[in-house]
Amino acid sequence: MRPGRSRARVSLAGQFLVLQLVVLLLALAVTSVVSVRQSDAEFSDTRGARLRAGAENLAGNPAVRTLLAEDRVPASLAYYPAQTQRTYVASSVYVARADGTVVAGTGPAPVGGALDLSSSDVRQGRSWTGDVDDDGRRSIAAQVPVISNQGRVVGIVMVAEAYPSLGQRLVAAAPDLLSFLGLGLALGVAGSWLLARLIKRRTRGLEPAEIGALADQREALLHSIREGVVAVGNDGAVTVMSDSACELLGLPEGTAEGRQLAALPLADSVRDVLLDDSDVRDAVLMVAGRVIVLNRNRVLHEGRQVGTVATLRDRTELLAMQSELAARESVTRTLRAQTHEFSNQLHTISGLLQLEEYDEASRVIGALSRRRAEISRQVTDHVDDPSVAALLIAKVSLAAERGIGLVLDDLSALPRLEHELSADVGTVLGNLVDNAVDATVDAGGSRVVVRLSRDGDVVLVQVADTGAGVPEDAAVFERGYTTKPGDASGRGVGLALVQLVCERRSGSVSVHNDGGAVFTARLPQRPGPA
Structure with a gap:
């Protein structure tokens, strides 16, 4: 049953x-930061070279060199920074003494102020380009020394240009960022839709x-049902194993x-x-003394x-109950046959008495008594267990009614058994005798x-x-196998039940031909691991 959908819940495609x-948006933010940094680097590279050219041109002006060498600062000196500012489109141009004191300029720094020389090595006679603080403005500047004819530094020329503000840089980069965002959004929507369709197809349309x-x-x-459930993939890996299945198979x-099913500690037959x-x-397995019925379906x-x-x-x-029921049914059939036999014998005796043939009636009664006593003696001399002995005596009468002699081998010797073992022996014996009598009657045997x-504990x-x-290769112990006519409903159970009873006790049952079928069942006195 599919759970109900909530209207307020966002669909998979929406998510x-x-x-x-x-x-x-995160990528856009990162791109914006990278773009601003790249813009700064590009601005510094391209403008730095131009500003250096302007500073070198002003520092090489003969008039400027002469005035600074003679330490004269006339008002006309301001003409040269202004001209350089117009020519090289700079934010500010300064002419300063060798100690960095401004003597003329077009920037915000006042005359008499000091240039930012904290990172510069211009006073050592080398040109320098880098970032400076131009009276509170972050600027890219070129600083060039003014060299006198005697080769000493007599002044400094600085040409600077202020960096654009963050807003200006973002506005400049906005077209590229918007194009990137639009393209990414289109690709994202298309990718989300395709991915959502793929996942919905793989998840059977479920959110x-x-x-x-x-x-x-x-x-x-899986935790509530009593039946065990085991799902195995095509690769042999266990995809589902319920708690009940773990308990039935003896796994934690x-x-x-x-895990791979082959790696689990299971019997080879179960695996x-x-x-x-x-x-x-309805395949039957024996696992740790338990009878497990298995049904398996392919998943397509x-x-x-x-x-x-x-x-x-x-x-x-259920097997124990079926075994007990089979034994009771066998006894019931036997008693029914004995009832029929005794009824005929009583009719014979009643007729002799009515004919006043008392001597003949006495001989008939004596013969019947001796025959019953002989059968009981032959069985009880070899079988001490009362339940098995009673069943065997009854089977002798049942076989005799069908014209078959049921004989107990002289080498037989069975002591009194425990109740559970006695019941299992009775089930096995009853089913094997019934099948043997049927097979003998069908073949015209006698x-x-x-x-x-008992061989030790077996x-x-x-x-x-x-x-x-x-017949060779006949699955005689498979449930449903029978040589009886097709209308014999319920057939094919006896030998399968015999095998289950034997396997439940960690025993075995086998058959071979020797003038007929010879079935041999081995039942340990105490069940061991299956």
Whole structure:
């Protein structure tokens, strides 16, 4: 669900435009400073050479040299600075004694005042050009010594021009700055619009606030659902792993996202399933003693696969209930068969009594009792666990009703088991015997052999039939696999359940052909790591 848009919120394109304007204004400010500095440098370079030429011309005037050498300052001396000012368009022109005292000039400094010689070396007889303080005005000035015929410095000539004010310099640079601002604004608007369109296309048309709201909703959703969610990109990196998924896979929370799936501490079977890029329905995994059901879908964008999303559900309790239900269903079918068998036998005895054939009725009752006792003795001599023994005795009767002899191998020896292990052995034994009897009946066989034993801490359940055997490369333990007719709904579950029960206890189940199919299940007494 897309969050509602706020009318007062600035769009993505508007935000980019504002950002571009701010950047342009900052660039304009920096450009203005640089432009002013460049203007100062250019003014200093171009005007400094012209002012130096004027100062040298005035300092070389014979009349000026003579008057300063004789230390005479007539009123007519003011003519020469004025003429130089007009010729070289200077702000001020001064003639001073060798100590810098002004004797004539056209600038704001009064006669008798002092020139700014703080940075100049003109008194050493060398010309100098640089910035000076011309009676409070910052100016560019050229200072040239006046040399007498005897070669000594008798005076100083300074020709200066005041720097333009900041406003004047900005006004002079305004056309260039406005052109730059206009061009930058046009490019900024165009760039903002194109960038906003590109980002909107990449973000499915969502504004940043909406993306943030969706991210918050996603986090809340992933933390609230019980099913685990794992998203993997095409490069094998984990993009999403919910807290429930971390718990089911035995990983610390918050440590998987952004990492390569191959680098996570997962079992190879789990890693291979998560890295596969095909759709999967109800795949069963064993992780740390848990039964995990996995569903995976490909994620497509514009017809191109960009990754996969898998959901994980813990079905451990469901498996235990299914196992228990399978055992109860097996017992129910067995009891139903025994009821039918006992009903026939009771009818026979009732008929003999009505015919007053008491001796024959006694022989029939005795034969039935001996047969029941023999079956019970054969089982209980080898199986001490009451639940497994009861199930096996019932299965003998059920197989006999279908014309199949269910035989317990003489090498069988099963002690009393813990309750959970006894239930799992009953589930495995019941399903294997049912499948063996069905296969033997279909192939016209005559018997099924069961062997129960314990090898250390592992219970061994082996069931051999006299059927047609198992086809090569047949996925007999895959859920839904069956050789029964197509209308046999609900088939293909028994052997899959056997495998799940065995794997849940870190055991195994296998099959091979030896005059029929021979199934061997190994169930450890205490489950270890899956």
